[in-house]
Amino acid sequence: MIEGDKIVKEAIATQYPIKLIAATHSWLATNETLIPKHITVVETSEQEIERASNLQTPQPVIAIAQQREITKDHTKKNNKWILALDGINDPGNLGTIIRSADWFGLELIYCSHDCVDVFNPKVIQASMGSIFRVDILYVDLKETLKKVKEKKYAASLQGNSIYTIKKNISGVLVVGNEANGISQEILSLCDEEITIPKRGNAESLNAAVACSVILSHVV
């Protein structure tokens, strides 16, 4: 379920497999020409949208899309940075991470099976449309990390400073759960622990923030 003018338009622009669009009369009056012919269009009242919406401030358009299937050959070197998320469970964080990955040019994110569902409406919302461009694969993270050829960096509270590590054109950045970090099993598969040096007193950074800060330094 995709809500809101901006994100629905991004889904249309990226040819995401939308099945149905439900929108108010005024939204359709302005935007109907954008909608490809094969998509079913339903005109609805604001009250109907409000009932269906997951948002606190309902938007004039909702789209229903098929969940896109992604398959990938993990054995091929890809010359790009990849994210590997180990148990991210806040939907806002996952969406924000996808948005940042898209900003920094990443094309692939591996999620462990215990990450929050990428099709959770809050993930879609927080991704601001980046979910339609970045490939997100739910995998057995342990098996997948064993197969990937790139160097694996663990985002950690100790480890080498991101300000001094050697730049690499590719690599896998592993980011762990909000409360518990990266599981021991996954950490043992990583080649290097890296950290964002702390100058103040916060105990940690938000997971999406930490992931994005590291990407800005390594990519």
Next chain:
Amino acid sequence: MIEGDKIVKEAIATQYPIKLIAATHSWLATNETLIPKHITVVETSEQEIERASNLQTPQPVIAIAQQREITKDHTKKNNKWILALDGINDPGNLGTIIRSADWFGLELIYCSHDCVDVFNPKVIQASMGSIFRVDILYVDLKETLKKVKEKKYAASLQGNSIYTIKKNISGVLVVGNEANGISQEILSLCDEEITIPKRGNAESLNAAVACSVILSHVV
């Protein structure tokens, strides 16, 4: 209103002016010795906490504190980076920004009057206790920026790359509203626009992410 074991303990540790603590029998059994004598303690049932809580998963302890008043002499040079927030209105973003500011060693944040209330429970939650350490001042941002002596950098979608700007021991980083960025009036008071170069396709970054990424490069 401060919820949860971790944040309530941070509030106690920083001597934040807590008036009352309501907690379950088992929380009090473990933690009562931590609570200073002048704070009223009420033992409550889990059901009572659930009714009072703002969280989806209620925690065993809630504290009620006085809103701490902060006054500051804007004319004194402070040799530190400062944040100036122009219309941040998502509570999760404001809390996350406060947490990042605390991580990177900032001690002061100016908020325009149209920023979300820093005492909003979602701000407190997302700040993970950093709200007790960082001074947050609601000000007429225009008048305040006219008075501060440090160089003012505007976080923007165009401008000079954060990867190449000259490092400075102090400065004011101005971050704008999630949808509209920095208002023209405030932008005109800034000395330099700076940006996080984009490599991919996302239209923008989350405001808290952008703020944190820039801090990691300039501080």
